Amino acid sequence: MSKSALILRHLAFEDLGGLGPVLEDEGYRLSHAEAGIDALPDALGTDLLVVLGGPIGVNDMEAYPCMKTERIWLAPRLAARRPTLGICLGAQLMAAALGARVAAMPRKEIGFSALTLTERGINSPLRHLRDGPVLHWHGEAFDIPDGADSLAGTAACATQAFAMGPTILGLQFHPEAGELPAFERWLIGHSVELAEARIDPASLRRDAIAHGPALRRAGQSMLRAWLRDLPA
Template structure:
């Protein structure tokens, strides 16, 4: 009997990317849910939950009620330490569900750069990302939840990843994205945000050409290591 992986998506082109094949290879049946549209199951039921990124914020619940609904849905799952992976907005929702603050940064962090791994990070699946530029695309950041380990930082953001035991992993950056031609959808879809942040898409495209293939390999290795570390 296959395991189930619920994939909660907020934006069509911010999908599983390079992570999809790895999760399926590990024996999971993918169940896709569109935020704000599809009803979510009992939060304890899926064997794995992956909460993906998006352009809205954890604190935008008044304008986008799905933010509040998703945060509250995650609370019992995280309390039970059921396997859960969050990427960017997904990690922020997890942090908020665990009682941590999520707030705007002084300046958006958009572009490729390497992570500085903490001591816990060096001994975590993130070791596969050491010295590999990853794609950052966020204007808000989470505090590290009580009881969690801070795994990584950058000059722009001191809290790039957190883990709570082997089953809870939140990533502020995007290890699943950044390879062309799929990354072109990000540049087109987020064109207004890029212009507002004074970020040149031509430069991002060049960075994706240079770093996208190595990020794909390293990101998939990181995910395989995390999945293999989950309790049977």
């Protein structure tokens, strides 16, 4: 019997990327909702929820009311420990819904760099990511929610991932993206942000060529391990 997975997307090109085929291989029937546009279904009514990234911020509730809506919507699902995966903004929304602080960093973290895994992280599905750089693209970061385990950090951001048991996983970084040609959409779509941060897209493109294929494989292995650890 197939399982249902709802994918909440905030920006068209920040999609499931390399993680999509894993969900399909593991028997999930995918449905999608567009943040700020589609009415959100019952948060408890899907077997798996994946909340993806985007360029707006958790604290931008006045400018983007969907941020408040999503935080409220997520809370009962997280309280029930229903399987939920958040990536970048998605993880920040989860952290905020769990009562943790989300705030601007001194400097944006954009580019490829390796994670430093905690002891908990080494013994989690993130072990598949320990051997190579992952993609970072954020200017805000979450505190680890009360009751959650910190799984990874970098020099720029100490809180790169958290978990609550086997069912709740928040990732500040992007395991789903970074491989060309799809990564070109990120470079084009975020061109203004890159220019403001004085980051050369050509350098990111070179890093994507060097690291993107391995990151895709590692991200898929991580997700497959996490899904198979979920309670039946």
